[in-house]
Amino acid sequence: MKKKLSTVLMATAMLSGVLAGCGGGGGGAQSSSGTGSTPAPAPAASTPAPAASTTPAPAAGSGGKVTVNFWHSLGGKNGEYIDAMIKRFNESQSKVQVVGTFQGSYDEMVTKLQQAVAAKSGPDVAMLERAYIQMFADSDVLEDMTPFLKKSNMSADDFTQGLMGHSVFNKKLVSLPFNRSTPILHINKTMLDEKGLAIPKTWDDLKKVANALVVKEGNEYKRYGLTMPYDTWYPIAMIYEAKGKFFNDAGTSVGYTTEAAKTFQFLKDMQNTGALYYPPAQDSGNIANTMFTSGKVGMMFQSTGTIGSLVDNAKFDYVTAFMPMDQVYATPTGGANVSLMSGSKNKDAAWEFMSWAMTDPKGGLQFVLDSGYLPFTKKMVESQQIKDQWAKQPARKVAYDQLQYATDSNKHVAWTQVNQEFLKAIQAIMYDNKDVNATLDTFKKETERIMKQ
Template sequence: MKKTIFWIVSLFVLTLMVGCNQSSNQTSSETQAGSSGQASAESDEKIDITYWYAWGDKIQENNENLVKMFNESQDRIHVTAEYQGSYDDLHAKTQAAFAAGNAPEVTQNEIASVGIFANSGMTENLTPFIEKDDVDINDFVPGLMGNSYVNDQLYALPYLRSTPILYLNKTLLEDAGLDPAGPKNWDEFKEYASALTVEGERVGMTMPVNIWFYEAFIAQSGGQMLADDGTEAAFNSPSGVAPVEFWKELANEGIIKIPTGDEAGATAKQDFANGRSAMTFSSTADLSYWLAMGEEQGFELTTSFMPANSTYGVPTGGCNLVMTSGLDPKKQEAAWELIKWMTSMEQTVYASTYTGYLPSRMSAVNSDEMQALYEEHPQFKVAVDQLEYARPRPMEDAYPEIEKIVGDEITRAIIHDEVMPEEALDAAAEKANDLLK
């Protein structure tokens, strides 16, 4: 709650600041973009900019490697890459830095937050830069572009993008006599979870209450989180109630485990790694990690679509790259050069191969390198194929708070037998509608 209050208060203060300084800061992006090349040419001094990113391990290595490669590829711009923790940490630090006047020139926005940052005046409209350099927007995978536009203007480019997929311990599936291709629908998912459960030893799946997974299950049921115009909640419909009823049923039967609290995600990860669960939902970004973990722990890993209900469906996830607003022309040019380079075909191939994140460009998907990877490790291709059923995340300013409300109410319905899912989601919808007003 403290984090949410900080978010709301920060946005209010920043909106006032942007309004007060609008006349001084709104030199047209077209003029700035057009003059940036000349400004750079007139000076041989190296331009220093900072890039902030989220997440550690293979993702951190990927970011640091790419920035090092960028710095070595030219001698006009030097980028300092700085790790900032989770997306929540990154967003909070970026807000505070922007208010203090020392924000990084380039940063990541988790895709549901692109609208919040753009509408608050913290990020730059990239449309003039795209047009100036004639960047082929059509080369970006269409299913990943939904969280790039705000008010019909392009504020962000897809970078490390993902969908949730189903990870399976193929070794345990085969021991249980199950098809390692995985369950195709919710009914089969329940059958798999039951067959894989060994009392006192293992459950079919350990799954935290995760809003991203819930968005997927709603999509699979033909529903959506918010109304099309973003003015009211839609998750308390039958399509939104069905996933919670399903989860509660499986938990009550003891064939899935739903941990709660701050360590719920870590618990799910540990259980899958140690064979205490045979399946897990996780981001495609975790694929390189799980392939290595499977080899280390002595099991074979496979992946599949998240199972369907009335249809397949998943939200996209991950982050887009954005430029902070109010930069001078030289800094703008440098920031744009980094964003353009990091989202190019070659770097997209590198990042996808290194981490498991989706390749965000069609040219990368179709490249010889990615096709060779899919041939050798078909687990990487699952998320790409699943994009056919992908959808963007809501970008309403209130959505970060709504996520927390929905998660809390789902948890309440799961852990308390007397709380019905419909009742819990109605309570969440009432609070969400107040925020959306």
């Protein structure tokens, strides 16, 4: 593998200790990919699992079947859903046996995959958080799936708009969306209605509504207006809403001037009045969710992947809305894609499984219905099953509708290292009350240093 990949992935291994335990940053287990820090149902596991072996199963399965190894980062309830999908595939035909193996959080998955590829013991199919795909693509270890799509009478146009931004690198289609999510505004509408407040559509609305929800007794806040997990996902979304970019188009520095400072000053102003509760870094996703479902906060920035569990646990009128806009609406996407590894000796068999998951109603569609992730093909969106679910749970359709404002916010091979520095900046500003501009200036310098490597 190229030295570039090894260097970046060394940083990934270090970064896995920065956050405890979503996913995906975005993200069960906690990742730092800038996709939201979320408990199950989120992209990774909320419960520990045994360490997975990096040794592949033999190519010939029982009964002469070809064995396909599929590595993923889904634990908890989502792990059960993916296992059930694999079982349905194995029972649907007699030629291929898929073995699914949980490899830990997204960060852990990346580190194990690097080691396995170097040892030529990698899987046939790998689930990769979309921000990590580029570094594997640059090292030529992901197969171009365009010919396989053609054989199956499919094309990249069959997939959901807004979820394909991390699929094509070096003119090769190296990943396809699977368990994908976005940040969204979760709302206790009962609480807003009691105050006669409308659902906020802009930052100004958000600040007014959040402050109006605050309940303070003496020096103690009994209720806050807004919360969000400790993660890079949400500030990045707000930078785009202010018409900035996280990286510039040249890939040499940050892509904003004043938009990041505007974002953090907005958050600090709300934090200072109790309008924003910014939870401790450790287990921040679970803390934010509990604050929301227990009525201690009225609104929450959180992953769409939590909608299912919030529907189950909320004892009030629970709704969702787009992330409020400043200058524009914008939402970074998160979650993972699936890739066919170029080192696989069973590519045709692996593709049989992947194409089934993309097209068979018992495959990815049922997984999406079970888990709450976004429907990732146009046929899924048009299916009666999805329409029925959206009618029953409108919050899920809001999440899909927001994809029209999707952005590719962290598309750079240096993302992992830069993300670590951005987390430090968030800590300095939100926890340590450091000067916003000075902190962001330091972050910019570090970003430029990293991107020059």
